[in-house]
Amino acid sequence: MRAVFATGSLRARLVVQLLVVAAVLAVLLYFTVRSTADRAAEATQDAILGAATVSIAEQLRGGDGGVEVDLAYATFSMLGAVGQDRLFYRIDIGGETVTGYDDLPVPDVRPASLAAVFYTTPYLDTRVRIAAVARSIIVDKGPVPVLVLVGQTRQGQAAIADQLANRAGLIGLGFFLLAVPLSLLSAGSVFNPINRLAEAVGRRGPRDLRPVRHPAPSELAPLIGALNGFVARLRGTLSQTETFIAEAAHHIRTPLSTVRSEAEIALRQSTDERTRVRLRSMIRGVEASSRSASQLLDHAMVLYRSDQLEGVAVDLCQITRSLARAFGPTAELREVTLLVEGDAAPLCVLGDALLIESALRNMVDNAIKYSAVETEVRIVLATDAGMVRVEVCDQGRGLSGAGLTELSGRFTRGGNVGDVVGSGLGLTIVTEVAAALGGRFELVERDTGGTCASLFLPQL
Ligand SMILES: Nc1ncnc2c1ncn2[C@@H]1O[C@H](COP(=O)(O)OP(=O)(O)O)[C@@H](O)[C@H]1O
Numbered sequence: 001m002r003a004v005f006a007t008g009s010l011r012a013r014l015v016v017q018l019l020v021v022a023a024v025l026a027v028l029l030y031f032t033v034r035s036t037a038d039r040a041a042e043a044t045q046d047a048i049l050g051a052a053t054v055s056i057a058e059q060l061r062g063g064d065g066g067v068e069v070d071l072a073y074a075t076f077s078m079l080g081a082v083g084q085d086r087l088f089y090r091i092d093i094g095g096e097t098v099t100g101y102d103d104l105p106v107p108d109v110r111p112a113s114l115a116a117v118f119y120t121t122p123y124l125d126t127r128v129r130i131a132a133v134a135r136s137i138i139v140d141k142g143p144v145p146v147l148v149l150v151g152q153t154r155q156g157q158a159a160i161a162d163q164l165a166n167r168a169g170l171i172g173l174g175f176f177l178l179a180v181p182l183s184l185l186s187a188g189s190v191f192n193p194i195n196r197l198a199e200a201v202g203r204r205g206p207r208d209l210r211p212v213r214h215p216a217p218s219e220l221a222p223l224i225g226a227l228n229g230f231v232a233r234l235r236g237t238l239s240q241t242e243t244f245i246a247e248a249a250h251h252i253r254t255p256l257s258t259v260r261s262e263a264e265i266a267l268r269q270s271t272d273e274r275t276r277v278r279l280r281s282m283i284r285g286v287e288a289s290s291r292s293a294s295q296l297l298d299h300a301m302v303l304y305r306s307d308q309l310e311g312v313a314v315d316l317c318q319i320t321r322s323l324a325r326a327f328g329p330t331a332e333l334r335e336v337t338l339l340v341e342g343d344a345a346p347l348c349v350l351g352d353a354l355l356i357e358s359a360l361r362n363m364v365d366n367a368i369k370y371s372a373v374e375t376e377v378r379i380v381l382a383t384d385a386g387m388v389r390v391e392v393c394d395q396g397r398g399l400s401g402a403g404l405t406e407l408s409g410r411f412t413r414g415g416n417v418g419d420v421v422g423s424g425l426g427l428t429i430v431t432e433v434a435a436a437l438g439g440r441f442e443l444v445e446r447d448t449g450g451t452c453a454s455l456f457l458p459q460l
């Protein structure tokens with residue numbers, strides 16, 4: 001039972017319940033009207049029947065010669081007006097039926113006066129409603145009891161009651177039909193606050209982790225409370241992740257750079273060739289793990305930030321220039337000329353500066369790393385069919401036929417890297433950033449030797 005109620009539509013359930021209530025009310029209305037109409041018709045008919053009976057009894061005249069019975073036409077026409085009902089009468093004087101049907105049943109309790117007694121009884125082939133009155137008449141100076149009975153079939157009454165009940169039935173049906181759109185409407189209005197709440201929560205930006213304060217009916221308070229509890233936990237977890245990334249970067253890089261500078265000092269001071277070889281390989285190892293750590297954290301940062309992206313205008317020219325400045329010493333060390341072109345006017349894209357910088361840093365890093373000495377690395381900015389393109393071209397070793405799909409896997413390195421240190425995460429970061437910002441990344445080998453890496457981002 002629980003499983004049945006756990007799914008399906010609440011709205012449908014509410015509508016069905018409202019309709020069932022409406023149907024029950026309609027049926028109740030029908031039966032109430034039917035019985036009330038029946039009783040009302042009976043009371044009316046009884047009043048007429050009683051009046052007719054009393055009027056017959058009153059018209060009896062006593063005298064010396066006997067009783068004069070005068071059955072006025074008006075009396076019967078009053079009864080006949082009600083419908084096609086049959087009439088029976090019986091007048092007993094002094095215990096003898098003097099006129100009418102002598103087998104018309106008399107009441108169990110004899111009426112004491114002109115106040116009519118009513119009863120329903122089977123008679124001949126039908127049921128009749130009978131009014132009985134009694135009085136006494138002076139005949140030959142003595143009182144003689146007189147009993148007057150007038151009976152009437154009740155087809156007319158039944159017809160009236162049926163007619164009223166049918167009308168009530170129609171009203172009930174109309175009421176039910178009206179209840180269908182009304183219950184649909186009211187079910188809709190019950191669920192409106194839920195829909196509005198869902199909309200308000202759905203409209204929120206990816207970083208909007210404020211508690212939900214949307215006005216809602218009190219029945220939704222537990223749901224909103226649970227939602228806010230969940231949001232608070234999520235906020236806690238996210239800020240923990242952010243802190244972890246930042247702290248991990250700091251705690252890994254700092255000791256590694258200390259080891260590295262110590263090893264470099266030792267290398268400078270050492271004269272023993274074997275020790276120098278060892279120190280060099282140690283420096284390389286430290287450099288490799290420092291790079292790996294940086295890139296792992298960069299990658300974690302990219303994943304974390306692209307999950308809760310909130311686009312702001314970012315000027316690619318500015319980022320490129322500052323990157324070129326930062327890479328200046330490295331390029332100089334390898335005797336590589338680093339050139340930036342097309343950065344005269346700002347070229348803005350919608351994105352996240354940290355993500356874009358991380359992508360471009362990896363592209364420039366590869367270009368310098370895989371270049372031979374005394375070559376050129378050219379960074380060109382341009383617009384291209386609604387996209388801003390940042391192209392980093394080198395005159396290095398090329399890709400040896402490998403394509404971006406093979407090289408962009410996590411921890412995947414090419415076969416041409418030789419002794420160049422690296423972790424295989426650079427191109428993964430670039431492709432992820434491009435995807436997160438709605439752009440794309442291309443890596444091609446140049447005909448003249450070397451490689452061109454291009455990042456395309458939608459222009460703002
Ligand atoms: N500019 C480039 N010139 C030559 N090869 C490149 C260049 N950029 C990337 N590659 C190839 O792609 C591979 C993956 O690059 P990347 O993911 O940055 O890892 P890493 O640089 O740490 O090896 C590299 O190992 C290299 O083989």
Ligand SMILES: [Mg+2]
Binds near residue numbers: 422423427
């Ligand atoms: Mg790389």
